Amino acid sequence: MNDSKLVNVTINGVPLQVPKGERIIESARRAGIDIPYFCYHPRLSMENGANCRMCLVEMAMPRTGPDGTVTLAKHPKPQTACSLPADEGMVVETETEAIVKARRGVLEFLLINHPLDCPVCDRGGECPLQNNTLHYGAGASRYIEAKRHYPKAYPLSEHVVLDRERCIQCARCTRFTQDISGDAQLDFLKRGADTQIGTFNAAAFSSLFSGNTIEICPVGALTSRDYRFRARPWDLATQKSICTECSNGCSIKLDHRDGLVLRVNGRVNEAVNEEWTCDRGKFGLPASISGERLTAPLLRDGDRFREVTWDVALGVVAEKLQAAGKQAAVLAGSKLANEDLYALQALCRGGLGSVRYDYRMGTQSSEARDAAAMLFGPNPAPTGIAGLEASPWTLVVGSDLAVEHPIVFLRLRKSWRFGKSKALEMVSSSAPANTHVGAFAWSSVRYADRGLPESLRSACSLLLAEMPGLTATPEIRAWAATGTPPADDTASRRMATALSTGPGTILVGEGALSGPDWREVLVALGHLAGLTGSTGSVNRLVSGCNDRGAEALGFGDWQPGTAGILAGAASGATPALWIAGADPVTQYHDPQVAIAALEQASFVVVSDIKLTATARMADVVLPSCSVAERDGTLTNVEGRVQRFWKAFEPRGSASPDWLIAARLLQRLGKPSVWFGWQDVLADMRSHVAAFGGVSLDALEKDGAMLVAPQVVD
Amino acid sequence: MVAASAGRFSEAGQAQLAEIVSHYPDPGGAILPALWLAQREYGGWLPADAIAEVAARLGRPASEIQGVATFYTMYNTQQRGRRHIEVCTCLTCGCLGAYEVIDRLEQILGIHLGQTTADGEFTLTEAECLNYCEAATVVQVGERYFGGVNAENAADLVARLRGSEGCTPESLSNAIVEAIVPGRNAGATHG
Numbered sequence: 021m022n023d024s025k026l027v028n029v030t031i032n033g034v035p036l037q038v039p040k041g042e043r044i045i046e047s048a049r050r051a052g053i054d055i056p057y058f059c060y061h062p063r064l065s066m067e068n069g070a071n072c073r074m075c076l077v078e079m080a081m082p083r084t085g086p087d088g089t090v091t092l093a094k095h096p097k098p099q100t101a102c103s104l105p106a107d108e109g110m111v112v113e114t115e116t117e118a119i120v121k122a123r124r125g126v127l128e129f130l131l132i133n134h135p136l137d138c139p140v141c142d143r144g145g146e147c148p149l150q151n152n153t154l155h156y157g158a159g160a161s162r163y164i165e166a167k168r169h170y171p172k173a174y175p176l177s178e179h180v181v182l183d184r185e186r187c188i189q190c191a192r193c194t195r196f197t198q199d200i201s202g203d204a205q206l207d208f209l210k211r212g213a214d215t216q217i218g219t220f221n222a223a224a225f226s227s228l229f230s231g232n233t234i235e236i237c238p239v240g241a242l243t244s245r246d247y248r249f250r251a252r253p254w255d256l257a258t259q260k261s262i263c264t265e266c267s268n269g270c271s272i273k274l275d276h277r278d279g280l281v282l283r284v285n286g287r288v289n290e291a292v293n294e295e296w297t298c299d300r301g302k303f304g305l306p307a308s309i310s311g312e313r314l315t316a317p318l319l320r321d322g323d324r325f326r327e328v329t330w331d332v333a334l335g336v337v338a339e340k341l342q343a344a345g346k347q348a349a350v351l352a353g354s355k356l357a358n359e360d361l362y363a364l365q366a367l368c369r370g371g372l373g374s375v376r377y378d379y380r381m382g383t384q385s386s387e388a389r390d391a392a393a394m395l396f397g398p399n400p401a402p403t404g405i406a407g408l409e410a411s412p413w414t415l416v417v418g419s420d421l422a423v424e425h426p427i428v429f430l431r432l433r434k435s436w437r438f439g440k441s442k443a444l445e446m447v448s449s450s451a452p453a454n455t456h457v458g459a460f461a462w463s464s465v466r467y468a469d470r471g472l473p474e475s476l477r478s479a480c481s482l483l484l485a486e487m488p489g490l491t492a493t494p495e496i497r498a499w500a501a502t503g504t505p506p507a508d509d510t511a512s513r514r515m516a517t518a519l520s521t522g523p524g525t526i527l528v529g530e531g532a533l534s535g536p537d538w539r540e541v542l543v544a545l546g547h548l549a550g551l552t553g554s555t556g557s558v559n560r561l562v563s564g565c566n567d568r569g570a571e572a573l574g575f576g577d578w579q580p581g582t583a584g585i586l587a588g589a590a591s592g593a594t595p596a597l598w599i600a601g602a603d604p605v606t607q608y609h610d611p612q613v614a615i616a617a618l619e620q621a622s623f624v625v626v627s628d629i630k631l632t633a634t635a636r637m638a639d640v641v642l643p644s645c646s647v648a649e650r651d652g653t654l655t656n657v658e659g660r661v662q663r664f665w666k667a668f669e670p671r672g673s674a675s676p677d678w679l680i681a682a683r684l685l686q687r688l689g690k691p692s693v694w695f696g697w698q699d700v701l702a703d704m705r706s707h708v709a710a711f712g713g714v715s716l717d718a719l720e721k722d723g724a725m726l727v728a729p730q731v732v733d
Numbered sequence: 734m735v736a737a738s739a740g741r742f743s744e745a746g747q748a749q750l751a752e753i754v755s756h757y758p759d760p761g762g763a764i765l766p767a768l769w770l771a772q773r774e775y776g777g778w779l780p781a782d783a784i785a786e787v788a789a790r791l792g793r794p795a796s797e798i799q800g801v802a803t804f805y806t807m808y809n810t811q812q813r814g815r816r817h818i819e820v821c822t823c824l825t826c827g828c829l830g831a832y833e834v835i836d837r838l839e840q841i842l843g844i845h846l847g848q849t850t851a852d853g854e855f856t857l858t859e860a861e862c863l864n865y866c867e868a869a870t871v872v873q874v875g876e877r878y879f880g881g882v883n884a885e886n887a888a889d890l891v892a893r894l895r896g897s898e899g900c901t902p903e904s905l906s907n908a909i910v911e912a913i914v915p916g917r918n919a920g921a922t923h924g
Binding site: 203204205206207208209210211218219220221382 | 794797
């Protein structure tokens with residue numbers, strides 16, 4: 021592995037200083053020297069690596085003779101640059117006659133069984149095998165014998181298709197499932213010319229991260245069922261974006277054509293997703309914004325909708341809102357940008373004098389949220405995603421991490437894989453036997469239904485028994501000693517040994533604080549964090565895409581919250597309700613309550629990208645923009661504000677929610693000074709302390725963290 | 734994934750596996766002997782359940798175990814006949830009439846190479862060098878070698894096999910397990 025010592029190497033006559041042990045392929049790349057490869061990937065292990073033989077180089081090392089003279093001893097055989105660690109005095113040549121010939125030979129072998137069906141292959145145009153063959157291969161094939169044949173387009177799963185004929189056995193996908201996602205579903209079967217990748221017993225490739233294998237496949241062997249045959253890469257335009265399917269906020273690339281997102285690929289962001297995506301984002305995002313979209317405002321006309329102009333629609337909405345005044349309410353969806361939420365807030369507070377706005381659809385009360393924020397600090401999440409790598413132990417409570425926070429899960433697994441962190445987990449006994457974190461957890465403690473507080477108390481009790489010298493108040497000791505006696509099982513004791521090693525990280529899923537016992541959970545978490553010295557590294561995991569942004573803006577501070585707004589709509593206390601980008605009919609934890617409220621509400625306006633179940637019940641429907649059709653910022657689970665870019669024009673006359681709010685403000689006689697999304701952001705930066713540090717420069721890069729509030733004693 | 738507890742390993746098989754695994758620093762090192770054991774416990778071949786059980790017992794991904802099982806030709810990932818007749822066709826046997834033996838056996842059994850008779854009694858395949866060249870042509874059936882086989886005595890071989898004990902894929906697997914369980918054969922080289 022790398023250490024900090026620098027060594028002198030020479031590549032193609034260029035003298036370089038590189039970290040000792042760095043792989044030559046990386047040194048060469050930084051020096052702008054191109055070494056072709058297929059199987060090498062900086063994030064995959066070298067176990068089963070160096071197998072494609074494409075990165076061959078010639079190498080010589082200095083050797084001191086008996087008389088003290090130093091000569092350069094050339095290694096007789098070419099070496100794979102991807103596995104060659106840099107060492108003092110190493111001399112590497114990448115373009116010698118022997119290497120040029122060797123590469124051509126390697127390509128000839130790789131192409132023996134490759135069908136060369138590039139014209140009908142999805143990878144054609146962005147294929148490393150195609151590119152390297154063009155640059156380094158022979159112009160024509162000498163191979164006239166029969167090629168290996170397999171049935172085409174074998175469906176590995178609902179997302180991934182395998183063409184075994186095209187596979188060059190680089191082991192990138194198998195290493196991905198073994199090293200990165202950890203489900204180890206893919207491996208090589210059979211041998212020799214019959215070698216092929218497959219799953220055990222031809223089961224579906226059900227990994228939560230299967231889409232990444234499509235991206236890292238250096239040929240067209242693994243392709244996406246959604247994207248297959250829908251475009252050629254040269255017909256696509258690419259825009260940088262942020263995934264909105266969960267709160268992790270992955271940096272992604274939207275590949276689009278004709279106003280349609282055809283596929284999502286990962287974009288490098290070392291602070292968040294490195295370069296990975298989860299299947300929910302990769303395949304879910306294009307699906308969620310495609311299909312039948314709203315293109316014009318709709319006005320209810322009996323039991324039907326009639327298309328109207330914005331002027332008419334906004335006129336109706338403004339009139340109703342104005343009449344409702346401070347009784348008007350807004351429900352915002354979790355995918356709305358920071359700018360939308362800020363503008364909605366301005367509309368409510370400044371335009372209508374109302375404080376009735378919320379975004380929460382779950383059972384967590386604002387009381388629980390605020391208490392947790394008070395106890396563990398509101399923003400940003402203290403450890404964050406990348407910070408997990410340095411944490412000696414990480415305890416996960418109240419979250420099926422791989423499903424709810426896939427990228428946090430990958431980072432936790434990475435920190436375990438490199439031996440830096442012990443993963444600890446408390447899960448309900450009703451969870452499946454093999455949890456995702458449990459597969460590598462140092463300890464996975466099970467608790468009976470709603471038994472999380474007791475489980476935490478038991479952990480404290482065992483910890484105090486483990487470390488008699490621990491500083492703890494008599495109250496805490498008394499608290500830990502009461503309740504049911506600590507579970508004296510292997511998992512609990514193992515967890516106590518990890519917790520006793522010093523401060524670590526606690527990840528608290530939204531589920532942990534959403535039940536009626538949230539106070540007990542919070543008290544127990546507080547004590548556990550205090551005893552382990554981890555009070556400053558308790559991270560609350562919010563579920564919705566921009567829930568963290570909403571929280572930082574103080575959106576939904578109104579106590580009765582969503583429940584109160586829905587109750588008001590039902591009773592007539594809320595005469596006008598704007599539901600922006602939310603679908604309570606399907607998203608609210610008690611859909612019947614939402615449906616009943618919408619049925620009885622006197623006036624409901626819904627802005628959304630599609631005619632959702634909620635929109636069907638509205639009086640006015642306004643078309644808004646998806647993440648692909650506008651600019652803005654989102655705040656992810658760790659409190660990182662990240663920018664997304666407009667990829668293509670909105671459908672019809674659709675408009676982002678902040679702009680709808682701005683136009684309504686104008687009609688209410690309180691015009692804003694927002695001409696673009698940046699103006700909303702600028703306003704937000706100067707008026708909301710948490711966003712004070714969000715600079716446009718940082719937004720162009722990896723994003724900017726929310727600013728923690730100044731504590732005034 | 735089949736839980737280990739739901740598997741078909743006998744008590745004796747579980748004890749043998751534990752003994753084998755105890756000699757490796759990591760259970761993942763014991764995949765090959767564990768597969769032999771599984772092949773015996775599952776009646777001479779490795780159905781998917783057998784692979785799943787080995788995976789569960791060794792704590793390895795099932796895909797990896799299947800990769801190993803399908804890499805080596807001596808593991809039967811498909812069910813063979815009760816007698817698996819393997820005719821060596823390497824250099825010496827090939828020169829000394831292995832192909833006549835195969836022709837004759839195909840005629841007697843009414844099957845082609847690689848096939849199994851309708852009654853499930855015989856499977857006929859080629860084998861790479863069985864390392865008994867002085868007795869060419871050599872035929873392996875289960876754990877036994879038969880030397881000096883030719884077109885004339887092939888029918889006798891088949892007749893003998895019909896009535897004999899052992900010589901099944903299961904007994905071959907068992908013989909290998911017996912040979913590799915540490916401590917069973919004092920002084921023998923452990924595989």
